[in-house]
Amino acid sequence: MSVANIAEAVLVLNSGSSSLKTALFVNREDQPIATCLAERLGTAEAVLHWSNEAGKTTYELTDGSMAEALAKVVELVEAALGSLAPLVAVGHRVVHGGESFGKATLVDEEVAAEIARLSALAPLHNPANLAGIHAMRDRCPAVPQIAVFDTAFHQTLPEHAYLYPVPKTLYQAHKVRRYGFHGTSHQFVSREAVKVASLPADDHGLIVAHLGNGCSATAVVNGESRDTTMGLTPLEGLMMGTRSGDVDPGLLSFLADQTGKTLDEITSMLNKESGLLGLSGLSNDMRTVSEAAEQGNQNAQIALDVFCYRLARQIMALTAALPKLDALVFTGGIGENSRLVRKRVTEHLRVLKIEIADERNADNGKSSNHVISPEDAAVKVMVVNTNEEWEIANQSLALLEK
Structure with missing residues (x-):
């Protein structure tokens, strides 16, 4: 695209601790x-990969810092746009907004301070997200910085869905409750599914399964999240690539007694050494696990069985939040591409009259307008590609218009 044809631009940032x-x-x-x-920020091997219509270019970073990476990004953006004049906003993914943020928010000093305070709920993510915001404010002080929160879409959960059955004082004093994550993906995909399936905007019920290295499912009623599988942290809920998902809370004290591991060590194990990786002993990547299962690897077969069964069980549980179920929607890297997972999961959902058509499932719904269930199915099963970055850009533009 010629720079002369660019009227406005939005840069979307997802800043991590090392990426x-x-x-x-x-x-x-x-x-x-x-x-x-x-990637590999903070190390001597830090590199930056820039991809556009001309191809992919890799740049080595001198000191490997986030500041250096962002400076390079700004330089490349300026070259792509001809100048920074068309840049109307920078939209930042921020993982945890707590109860403070239910929509995209223009970042000022007060908002930045609240994001920092909420770091107690997301110590690995919010500080990195905030560092990206501060760095971009320094680099582009005239450009609005907008925070879009993973948790915002789930702020419509009713009290009976977000409260834990623990002493109420923990919620009152420390805001211990279920928040949910992957909100930008669930919001984008549910809206696209309603559009594609021609469902009424004010009369629909969906379950969206976002399946990647991180996994969550959400019950959506008339465009609003009513329940979701992740909780106070992204560890709750579904089995994932390296995360365990739901386990008996007593497991932590049991393992501490039996192994001598600290709480931090056990929590790290549940986050980084469990899920597909932990059960298969091979990989956190569903493609690797599925291939090994098809070749007869028993541990891989077990990991696949547990993943699909636990997802189906959670989908069944989420129907409690719906007045009706119009569609089950798969998205994310696994949801969009694993024919095997979709087939295995839906086989566990026969009581809901959910089924898929093998020929439609075979091409991920590409030839059947995203629908992989039979034509006359009572519940549509769909595959909708997520676009979280565009959702952040879109929400940023909508906020500017207001």
Whole structure:
């Protein structure tokens, strides 16, 4: 695209502790003209990969810092746009907004301070997200910085869905409750599913299963989240790539007694050494696990069985939040691409009259307008590709218009 044809641009940032992902959107088109991945930040091996229509270019970073990576991104964005004048906003993914943020928010000093305070709920994510915000404010002080929160979409959960059955004082004093995550994905995908399936905007019930290295499922009623599988942290809920999902809370004290491990060590194990990786002993990648299972690896078969069964069980549980179920929607890397997982999961859902058509499932719904269930099915089963970066850009533009 010629720089002369660019009227406005939004840069989307996802800042992590050791990585940075960006996407550059122009003229309200839902596909970026350029993307960036900076990885291994904080090490001597830090690199930045910039991809656009010309191809992929890799840059070595001198000191490997987030500041250096962002400086390079700004330089590349300026070159892509011709200048920074078309850049109307920088949209930042922020993992935890607690109860403070239910929508995209313009970042000022007060908002930045609240994001910092909420770091207690997401110590691995919020500080990194905030560092990206501060760095971009320094680099582009005239450009609005907008925070879009993973938790915001789930702020419509009713009290009976978000409260834990623990002493109420823990909620009152420390805001211990269920928050949910992957909100931008669930919001984008549920809206797209309603559009594709021609469902009434004010009369629909969906379950969206976002399945990647991190996994969550959400019950959506008339565009609002009514229940979701993740909780206070992203560890609750479904089995994931390296996360266990739901386990008996007594497991922690049992393992501490039996192994001598500390609470931090056990929590790290549940987050980083469990899930598909832990049960298969092979990988956190569903593609690797599925291939091994098909070749007869028993541990891989067990990991796949547990993953699909626990997902189906959670989908069944989420129907309690719905007045009706119009569609089950798969998204995320696994949800969009694993024919085997979709088939195995839906086989556990026969009591809901949910089924898929093998020929539609075979091409991920591409030839059947995203629908992989039979034509006359009572509940549609769909595959909808997520676009979290565009959702952040779209929400940023909507906020600016207000």
